[in-house]
Amino acid sequence: MIGFRTLLYKETLRFWKVSFQTVAAPVLTALLYLMIFSHVLESHVQVHGVAYTAFLIPGLVMMSALQNAFANSSSSLIQSKVTGSVVFVLLPPISYIEFFLAYVAAAVLRGLMVGVGVFLVTSWFALPMFVAPVWILVFVVLGAGLMGALGLVAGIWADKFDQLAAFQNFLIMPLTMLSGVFYSIHSLPAFWQHVSRFNPVFYMIDGFRFGFFGVSDVAPETSLLVVGTSFVVVSAATLALLRSGYKLRS
Amino acid sequence: MSVAVAINKIEKRFGTLRALDGISLQIVEGEFFGLLGPNGAGKTTLISCLAGLVRPDAGRIAVHGHDVVGDYRAARRLLGVVPQELVFDPFFSVRETLRIQSGYFGIRRNDDWIDEILANLDLTAKADVNMRRLSGGMKRRVLVAQALVHKPPVIVLDEPTAGVDVELRQGLWQFVRRLNGKGHTVILTTHYLEEAETLCGRIAMLKQGRVVALDTTSNLLARFSGQTLHLRLANAGRLPAALRDIGTENEEGVWTFHLATIGEMEPLLTGLRLAGCMIDDMRLTQTDLEDVFLGVMKGGDDQKIKALQ
Structure with missing residues (x-):
């Protein structure tokens, strides 16, 4: 357990030492989104009977948490692979399960910190309700955990920074941006509503938002099932990769 | 004396390249053992198999009886490996790096030993300096320190003095010799043959993934007396x-x-x-070890070495 705790501590200390870039910057980005979109849409749009700015805040919180959870595990791993310092983790008696848990837990921690940061700065503009706080916590932890595991997969697979950037820009960004952060999927044409239902991030955002307002596009139980199943599947795949030593132990 | 490292018929291929071709070696507890060979002979691959960084296709390696694959936790606790590449984690200071490395090996409060290693490697003044700010030689010393945080009975040094100045080299060898004197088994790969001649009690020479000579340093020198x-x-x-x-x-x-x-x-x-x-x-x-090395590499096997004599 000391190995796991140390690796978690090291992963947390790593992002905390550059927190201006890893926490403050995404908080600022989310704030800019909020200022622009709420300025344009506040007086025109209401979703589920909620004012647009209040509706947008949980979406931005969750999107930032998810993107940063992914960024944490993926960038840490690719950096240590490229510089070679990954040997410091591969030489000690740390099991692949401890490795997985430490990287994912650190990713969740960064996701939560960014999420809280985004919430604190955006709640100046509108204060959402907290109808069901347990749902909020469950969805953000599961969602960030899933993204942390996906970040590990990307970090293991990528040999160069541009491969990781491709993963981030062409998979993670569209999945998170087109997940109902900025809109309810009921406002989309039927075809795109149908497509959105294949995006697991949609269920993360929708379930998370349910915790604030008590209303959502789909039932939170359904979202929990989708997000929970996705988490289990991605985690199992990541653990299998780590166990095989793919691209880490040749 | 018990066997510290038992390498048994290890084979490893990378695509069509046969990096290790059935290597068997036994390194006894307390030995200062040299692993020599030209670039591409398989030294680093063999050490990587021992350290669990590379998985062999066949054969097994045990450290003090613990298999490096099946019983990797016990095996890795007994091993301290200094990698060949000058790698470091740029986020941390020297002391943080060593504390973290201790934690990876399950040791929580290790500052007394960390201070001792820092003093022995002349790093005390740099303890709180970020790794990025250290010179190449200093980074190399930290790599050695990282390999020693858990007091491993078997220390593996893969080209530890490549690109290191004479003063550091001397200091490093004094320290490693002292550790060997205290009973640590030391396995060394180096390109500096005079270094191997001075330090190693026994030497294996590798060529194209096979052991082409294995004997005490004095016997090897005597072959070419x-x-x-x-x-x-x-x-x-x-x-x-x-x-x-x-x-x-x-x-x-x-x-x-x-x-x-x-x-x-x-x-x-x-x-x-x-x-x-x-x-x-x-x-x-x-005759020195370089002559022996050249002779062995030219001959390729013991029969040819004897013929050369």
């Missing part, structure tokens, strides 16, 4: 065929001959005179 004659011919002269077969020529045109006794020099010189060769430069030296 006697003198070594280095000579260069004037006017780009050519040696007679009989002499070409028993000598080796380097890129600068200097021929090397191993003489079991000084009496073997006269027939050689007679051969040169009869062939009309003029000597431009000539030097006689005691």
